[in-house]
Amino acid sequence: MELTGKRILVTGGAGLIGSELAGALADENHVLVVDDFSNSSDADLPDGVEFVEGDLTDESVVADVVTEDLDAVFHLAAADKYVNSAEPRRQFEANHELTYNLLERMAEVGVDHFLFTSSSTVYGEAPRPTPEDYAPLEPISIYGATKLSEESLLSVYAHSHDFTVWNFRFANIVGDRFGAGVVPDFVEKLDENGETLTILGNGRQEKSYMHVSECVEAMCHVVEHATGSMNTFNLGTRTTTSVNTIADIVADEMGVDPDYEYTGGDRGWTGDVPKMRLSIEKLAALGYEPDLSSDESVRRAARDLVASLD
Known part of the structure; x- marks a missing residue:
C-alpha cells in the first residue's frame, strides 16, 4: 500500500x-x-x-x-x-x-x-x-x-x-522517551543515585535493541x-546487547561510574526471555536493513534520554 x-x-x-x-x-x-x-x-x-x-x-x-x-x-x-x-x-x-x-x-x-x-x-x-x-x-x-x-x-x-x-x-525498541524498559530505567536510577545501580537478574541477559x-x-x-x-x-538488528553493556553505556553517557548490584538469577522477571535475537533475513530480502547496531541503538537512546534530563 x-x-x-x-x-x-x-x-x-x-x-x-x-x-x-x-x-x-x-x-x-x-x-x-x-x-x-x-x-x-x-x-x-x-x-x-x-x-x-x-x-x-x-x-x-x-x-x-x-x-x-x-x-x-x-x-x-x-x-x-x-x-x-x-x-x-x-x-x-x-x-x-x-x-x-x-x-x-x-x-x-x-x-x-x-x-x-x-x-x-x-x-x-x-x-x-x-x-x-x-x-x-x-x-x-x-x-x-x-x-x-x-x-x-x-x-x-x-x-x-x-x-x-x-x-x-x-x-x-528504544528511543528518546521515558517509560518502561531497561534503558530509561537505568537513566532514571543513575540520575537519582550515580554511585550504585541495581540490575535485575545477573546482567548477562542479552537481546537485540x-x-x-x-x-x-x-x-x-x-x-x-x-x-x-x-x-x-x-x-530488529543483527546484533545483541547485554544488560551489563547497557548499564556501561548509560553510565558512560551520564559521566558516572556506579557499582552494580544484582537481584540474581538469569531472568529479570517471571516470563523474561534471557537471550533473544531475531532473524531479519526476510526484512533484508524485501530491501530494508537497519543502519544502527544494537549497541548503537542503545547509545543513541541513552544519549537522548540523558539530554532530556537537563
Whole structure:
C-alpha cells in the first residue's frame, strides 16, 4: 500500500512507537490518533494529527474512530507488558478485546488493511537467530501469550475476510522517551543515585535493541512493499546487547561510574526471555536493513534520554 494520500487510524499514537509512526505518516497522509494515555501523555502527541481520546475496549469509541472512509488501521495500542504484569488476566483480556473490537468493526464498515505490532515474546525461548517460520510458538509470558492470541485473530481475518495484514514481531525498541524498559530505567536510577545501580537478574541477559526511528522506517517499508494477505516480519538488528553493556553505556553517557548490584538469577522477571535475537533475513530480502547496531541503538537512546534530563 502506498503511504501517500491515505486516511489512517493509529491506535496508541501517543506511545513511543505510535507517536513516531503517526508523525512520520502525517507528512503525506491524514492521520487520526486514538489513545487513552494509560501508557503515555498528551505531551507526546505528534504535530499534524487529528486526535480522539478513548479506550478501545469500549465498542462505542471503536465505532466513532473506525469509519468507512479509513484506508487502514495501524494498531499499536496495548496494555503494557511491564505496567500491567501484576494483573495478567486483565492484560490478556484487554489486549485481546482491543484487537477483536477493531477487526470486527473494520469488517462491518469495509476497511480491510491492518497493521499490528506483535512481539518477539511469541517465540518463547527459541534458537537464535529466530526466523518468522520458527515453530512451535511457545511464549513463556502472559504478554507473549496475548500477542500470539491476537496474531491468531489476524490470521482469521486475513484468510477468511480478505484483509491485508502486516504483523510485526519486535525486538526491544528504544528511543528518546521515558517509560518502561531497561534503558530509561537505568537513566532514571543513575540520575537519582550515580554511585550504585541495581540490575535485575545477573546482567548477562542479552537481546537485540532497535532504535524507534529505524523501527518506523522498517514498518513503512514493509507496508509499501509486502503485498500478501498475512505478512509477518521480524524487526530488529543483527546484533545483541547485554544488560551489563547497557548499564556501561548509560553510565558512560551520564559521566558516572556506579557499582552494580544484582537481584540474581538469569531472568529479570517471571516470563523474561534471557537471550533473544531475531532473524531479519526476510526484512533484508524485501530491501530494508537497519543502519544502527544494537549497541548503537542503545547509545543513541541513552544519549537522548540523558539530554532530556537537563
